Amino acid sequence: MKPNFSLRLRVFNLNCWGLPYVSKHRSDRMKRLGDFLNMESFDLALLEEVWSEQDFQCLKEKLSFTYPAAHYFRSGIIGSGLCVFSKHPIQEIIQHVYTLNGYPYMIHHGDWFCGKAVGLLVFHLSGLVLNAYVTHLHAEYSRQKDIYLAHRVAQAWELAQFIHHTSKKADVVLLCGDLNMHPKDLGCCLLREWTGLHDAYLETQDFKGFEEGYTMVPENHYVSQKDLEPFPCGIRIDYVLYKAVSGFCISCKSLKSTAGHGPYNGTPLSDHEALMATLCVRHSPLQQNPPAGRLPLISVLREAWTELGLGIAQARWWAAFAGNVIGVGLLLLVLLCFLVAEERAREVAILLWTPNVGLVLGAGAVYLFHTQEARGLCRVQTELQHVLGREREAQDLSSEPQLALLLGQEGDRTE
Amino acid sequence: MKPNFSLRLRVFNLNCWGLPYVSKHRSDRMKRLGDFLNMESFDLALLEEVWSEQDFQCLKEKLSFTYPAAHYFRSGIIGSGLCVFSKHPIQEIIQHVYTLNGYPYMIHHGDWFCGKAVGLLVFHLSGLVLNAYVTHLHAEYSRQKDIYLAHRVAQAWELAQFIHHTSKKADVVLLCGDLNMHPKDLGCCLLREWTGLHDAYLETQDFKGFEEGYTMVPENHYVSQKDLEPFPCGIRIDYVLYKAVSGFCISCKSLKSTAGHGPYNGTPLSDHEALMATLCVRHSPLQQNPPAGRLPLISVLREAWTELGLGIAQARWWAAFAGNVIGVGLLLLVLLCFLVAEERAREVAILLWTPNVGLVLGAGAVYLFHTQEARGLCRVQTELQHVLGREREAQDLSSEPQLALLLGQEGDRTE
Numbered sequence: 001m002k003p004n005f006s007l008r009l010r011v012f013n014l015n016c017w018g019l020p021y022v023s024k025h026r027s028d029r030m031k032r033l034g035d036f037l038n039m040e041s042f043d044l045a046l047l048e049e050v051w052s053e054q055d056f057q058c059l060k061e062k063l064s065f066t067y068p069a070a071h072y073f074r075s076g077i078i079g080s081g082l083c084v085f086s087k088h089p090i091q092e093i094i095q096h097v098y099t100l101n102g103y104p105y106m107i108h109h110g111d112w113f114c115g116k117a118v119g120l121l122v123f124h125l126s127g128l129v130l131n132a133y134v135t136h137l138h139a140e141y142s143r144q145k146d147i148y149l150a151h152r153v154a155q156a157w158e159l160a161q162f163i164h165h166t167s168k169k170a171d172v173v174l175l176c177g178d179l180n181m182h183p184k185d186l187g188c189c190l191l192r193e194w195t196g197l198h199d200a201y202l203e204t205q206d207f208k209g210f211e212e213g214y215t216m217v218p219e220n221h222y223v224s225q226k227d228l229e230p231f232p233c234g235i236r237i238d239y240v241l242y243k244a245v246s247g248f249c250i251s252c253k254s255l256k257s258t259a260g261h262g263p264y265n266g267t268p269l270s271d272h273e274a275l276m277a278t279l280c281v282r283h284s285p286l287q288q289n290p291p292a293g294r295l296p297l298i299s300v301l302r303e304a305w306t307e308l309g310l311g312i313a314q315a316r317w318w319a320a321f322a323g324n325v326i327g328v329g330l331l332l333l334v335l336l337c338f339l340v341a342e343e344r345a346r347e348v349a350i351l352l353w354t355p356n357v358g359l360v361l362g363a364g365a366v367y368l369f370h371t372q373e374a375r376g377l378c379r380v381q382t383e384l385q386h387v388l389g390r391e392r393e394a395q396d397l398s399s400e401p402q403l404a405l406l407l408g409q410e411g412d413r414t415e
Numbered sequence: 416m417k418p419n420f421s422l423r424l425r426v427f428n429l430n431c432w433g434l435p436y437v438s439k440h441r442s443d444r445m446k447r448l449g450d451f452l453n454m455e456s457f458d459l460a461l462l463e464e465v466w467s468e469q470d471f472q473c474l475k476e477k478l479s480f481t482y483p484a485a486h487y488f489r490s491g492i493i494g495s496g497l498c499v500f501s502k503h504p505i506q507e508i509i510q511h512v513y514t515l516n517g518y519p520y521m522i523h524h525g526d527w528f529c530g531k532a533v534g535l536l537v538f539h540l541s542g543l544v545l546n547a548y549v550t551h552l553h554a555e556y557s558r559q560k561d562i563y564l565a566h567r568v569a570q571a572w573e574l575a576q577f578i579h580h581t582s583k584k585a586d587v588v589l590l591c592g593d594l595n596m597h598p599k600d601l602g603c604c605l606l607r608e609w610t611g612l613h614d615a616y617l618e619t620q621d622f623k624g625f626e627e628g629y630t631m632v633p634e635n636h637y638v639s640q641k642d643l644e645p646f647p648c649g650i651r652i653d654y655v656l657y658k659a660v661s662g663f664c665i666s667c668k669s670l671k672s673t674a675g676h677g678p679y680n681g682t683p684l685s686d687h688e689a690l691m692a693t694l695c696v697r698h699s700p701l702q703q704n705p706p707a708g709r710l711p712l713i714s715v716l717r718e719a720w721t722e723l724g725l726g727i728a729q730a731r732w733w734a735a736f737a738g739n740v741i742g743v744g745l746l747l748l749v750l751l752c753f754l755v756a757e758e759r760a761r762e763v764a765i766l767l768w769t770p771n772v773g774l775v776l777g778a779g780a781v782y783l784f785h786t787q788e789a790r791g792l793c794r795v796q797t798e799l800q801h802v803l804g805r806e807r808e809a810q811d812l813s814s815e816p817q818l819a820l821l822l823g824q825e826g827d828r829t830e
Binding site for chain 2: 071072073074075076077079090091092093094095096097099113115120161162164165166168169347350351354355357358368371372375376378379382383386390
């Protein structure tokens with residue numbers, strides 16, 4: 001590769017809001033999205049919430065000339081909703097489905113049925129290895145009482161770990177997606193600190209779009225105004241993040257987002273705003289890795305550790321509650337058998353038998369689900385604990401009294 | 416690193432058969448296993464089927480002096496059963512839980528509840544990066560009618576992909592575990608061909624143990640003789656696999672397995688035989704990667720593709736069947752409502768109402784499960800298809816008429 005090597009990468013990201021029967025004007029929006037992508041001819045278009053595989057197939061057909069490579073990430077019952085269209089051939093594909101993703105009985109939220117995941121595509125561009133990741137994390141339905149917080153933090157950690165372990169030989173790492181987290185949220189900090197990814201919005205000198213880079217704004221008439229009530233100006237939950245790993249540097253020349261309407265005004269393409277980034281990759285003298293034992297990482301790891309602890313306590317409470325319901329249900333069944341045998345209130349007993357069996361089975365399912373949830377959260381907590389231990393060793397404690405104080409309580413907890 | 420660098424690695428692997436209340440003499444066997452590991456002082460001990468976390472904690476305490484680092488991989492409802500004890504500090508940890516792992520209603524088989532997984536531990540040994548993987552795949556309960564074949568092939572592919580994508584910067588890769596596959600089984604070939612891992616049993620010049628390297632033998636009195644009926648001499652399903660990635664070469668100096676009894680005779684440690692390998696890693700001139708478009712890989716990818724297709728058809732059949740049951744159940748519910756409203760056979764109608772609701776809900780769960788199963792298998796099939804396409808491109812078709820013939824049918828299927 002020549003020393004003056006330089007590569008320009010134009011990237012598009014959009015949460016398409018493509019829920020069949022629910023999302024308004026879906027087919028019209030998909031059609032316009034296809035037209036727009038064809039016209040703009042990005043290097044890479046990463047989409048979320050393309051829930052219908054038929055929509056993907058239509059887009060694939062429409063875009064086949066401009067974007068010869070395409071991939072849909074299948075997972076869960078409904079799907080991951082993730083897909084990618086690329087001008088360049090895809091060398092390798094892998095995906096990771098998040099272990100924890102909400103609760104099956106929260107049917108009206110539906111995240112559990114989706115199989116939320118992160119997809120990785122490896123590209124070779126002029127001798128450079130690009131790892132492009134696309135993801136969509138669990139939605140936040142209430143910021144005041146967010147029952148999914150522990151799951152989202154666990155997902156952010158799994159995402160960070162997946163990127164960390166699969167990108168070791170990549171020259172450039174790109175992550176696009178709907179993280180369902182505000183920029184300063186715990187999961188977002190955890191992801192950035194552990195992977196070293198940079199936020200295109202914060203890095204670029206040339207941003208065109210809403211103030212603060214908001215990607216869900218009340219000006220977009222598809223957005224539920226009620227959901228945005230606590231944030232009257234909007235929220236930023238969609239991201240373009242990147243880093244160059246070694247021998248290269250990457251910068252964001254420009255970042256553009258739609259502003260509550262379509263890219264050329266008119267009706268919006270989705271309830272989210274689209275992000276369009278122009279990235280520039282250049283050769284660079286070997287960069288120093290960030291020093292081991294970084295204070296912000298340690299602090300965010302500790303915070304995540306605590307948050308997961310609360311999630312574990314909650315999961316264990318539900319498992320114990322379900323266990324008690326099973327106990328009471330079984331006692332009732334014995335009582336009903338007794339009533340039938342004694343020929344007392346026989347009809348009522350027979351009538352109550354089946355609902356009671358249903359109760360025991362239902363409570364059994366809840367027990368198993370929350371046991372598995374607690375185990376999944378414990379697993380993430382153990383991994384965080386291990387990293388905390390390693391960071392602590394890497395840090396020269398004696399020269400950092402502040403850090404020693406911060407880590408004091410962690411010492412006997414780590415493995 | 417010096418050019419005459421050489422590293423000796425002593426590795427232990429055992430499926431411990433540690434099911435509480437079920438496995439015979441569990442605590443005694445665990446105690447003896449701990450004594451043996453302490454005495455032998457391996458570099459790395461990788462264990463499967465340590466289902467009780469308490470057993471892990473006891474071992475950890477007992478081995479803390481000889482093996483200061485230890486990790487238990489938590490997952491699923493029961494756990495993954497996987498754990499590791501190491502003389503050397505663990506640098507990094509990650510795990511991947513297999514997407515497909517049997518059926519929840521096959522309670523007597525129980526694999527679904529385990530959350531079978533692959534765990535990765537990264538070690539830095541004298542400047543060398545070692546990625547050590549431990550895994551346990553879905554059991555094979557009947558070789559004649561193996562309803563889990565598609566799941567096991569999918570697991571083997573996920574395992575191979577996980578190793579392929581996470582080991583790109585490793586110098587040495589080691590995989591130990593109970594693969595529940597015979598050496599020539601499809602999943603085993605797929606794993607070896609896609610990762611390039613070598614089988615310690617086939618590579619070593621110095622093997623001590625049963626003929627053919629069997630790791631489940633009728634001589635072990637814990638083994639169910641009925642299960643081994645089709646294989647009166649034994650089966651080989653536990654493996655030590657390895658490869659050196661670049662600049663290094665690795666060889667297996669010796670491989671030893673127990674022979675139906677404990678390491679020093681006496682009662683066996685488990686119903687599986689333990690494997691003890693001595694590996695030697697040396698500096699080596701840069702090795703050539705295997706040529707792209709390899710014929711055995713292409714052939715095994717095609718075979719796996721076909722097998723997964725059968726699995727998908729089966730999963731879709733079950734989903735359709737459950738869909739029909741839901742339809743009939745809903746019709747019955749309408750009929751029962753009608754009977755109650757008309758005051759005809761009211762008691763019978765009320766009595767049948769709840770079981771019928773149960774039937775609809777149960778069929779709904781079966782429908783959702785098999786829909787997700789079909790999607791998971793489709794996802795693996797698409798990944799295989801993509802690799803097949805890439806391999807086809809890499810191969811010079813004109814110079815390989817045999818390959819052209821083999822790939823003829825694949826052409827229009829690949830993305």
